[in-house]
Amino acid sequence: MKISYYPGCTLNTVAKGFDTSARQSAVLLGFELKELVQWNCCGAAFPLTPDNVMGLTAPAKVLSNARKEGDTVTTLCSVCYNVLKRTNKVVRDDKEKRGVINNFIEEEYDGSLNVIHFLEVLRDKIGFDKVKAAVKRPLKGVKAGAYYGCMLLRPFEDMGIDNAEAPTIFEDLLKTLGCEPVEFPNKIECCGTHLAMGNEDVVTKLSGNVLSSAKNKGAEIIVTSCPLCQYNLEKSQKRMEGSVGGTQMPSLYFTQLLGLALGQDEGSLGLEKNLFDVRPVLKGKGI
């Protein structure tokens, strides 16, 4: 099986490990993530005001090109997923905007693509039971906090991947890998996102709240699905190093954890780029 795959800018550059670990995991699970022949940046923010049609053109171009290669596209970054899925809905349901967008990008796209997150590929196309059967190195006893953040889930009527207030898809995956998922209150709260540009104090506070909330519930590691969440969680811990309430929690992409459990070659996981290494935690559990 082949699934069209949209990496997005960040996975092509600073979050390479997120990309390579997912591609390798797919191979180990018996399918291929086939990178789109032609793609561009999604714009990294779904335009919130309805009159901003210009902000929809970049993602619409991605969707239109992807449609030429198949009926489904998957992506790993929560933000790309949010922007592509929401834009797709606008193109599909709003005839007037569809016309304007198509005119501008010189395409005839109708919104008929199916945009799914890689977590949905694992749950709905492969099946968590099959993932479980492929696990070679169960991550037994690892207490992991599944951090959703905002973009995977909200707004519910557009995203629909899971219950927006009490999602479980992430924890369900962690369970199949052998982990003990930890329920923590801030799992759907914001990391501070683009405020990393010029407003680090607010980011440190928001990410710090996420980390301490997970830690207080017993998490040893925290698992992400967005390079910006990953960056903010790691940098905030660095900034808080040595201060009261500071944490030292390994944070990594869910595909890196998946790769570890599937027995992927560690060299292709990009773990060395993570600021807090997960391997000592695994070692401590005899994994």
Next chain:
Amino acid sequence: MLIKLGKENLQSEFVKLVERISGEELANCYQCGNCTGGCPVSFAMDFGPREIIRLLQLGQEDAVKNSNSMWLCVGCLQCYCRCPKGVSAAKILEALRQITLRKGDDHAQIKEIAFPFMKNAPQQAIVCGFRKFVS
């Protein structure tokens, strides 16, 4: 805070513009405060989302424009998800940003952004930051 109310505030062009760009009707908000309760950055805002909407309902253009609230909103949509009236404070704050940016008043100067950030940050942070802060 002393607020002067008059027809010129309540029916000001500015308030109409906010409603038009955001697509939200300010009168729909009945001030329950759920949005501010769920907002992760209200602690740092001069006015939380509920207060911003109240000030707009009362036509207080200057107070709203001079506050830092619009630049701190992270667009997380907790306000919208929790609003019993289906109001999106996120859209209203985005409209306020758009009104400023569309005049060419940038909130961030590209040359002032720290080099290590530009070099190491995820591309998405830079693209998103520019979209929110630069015209």
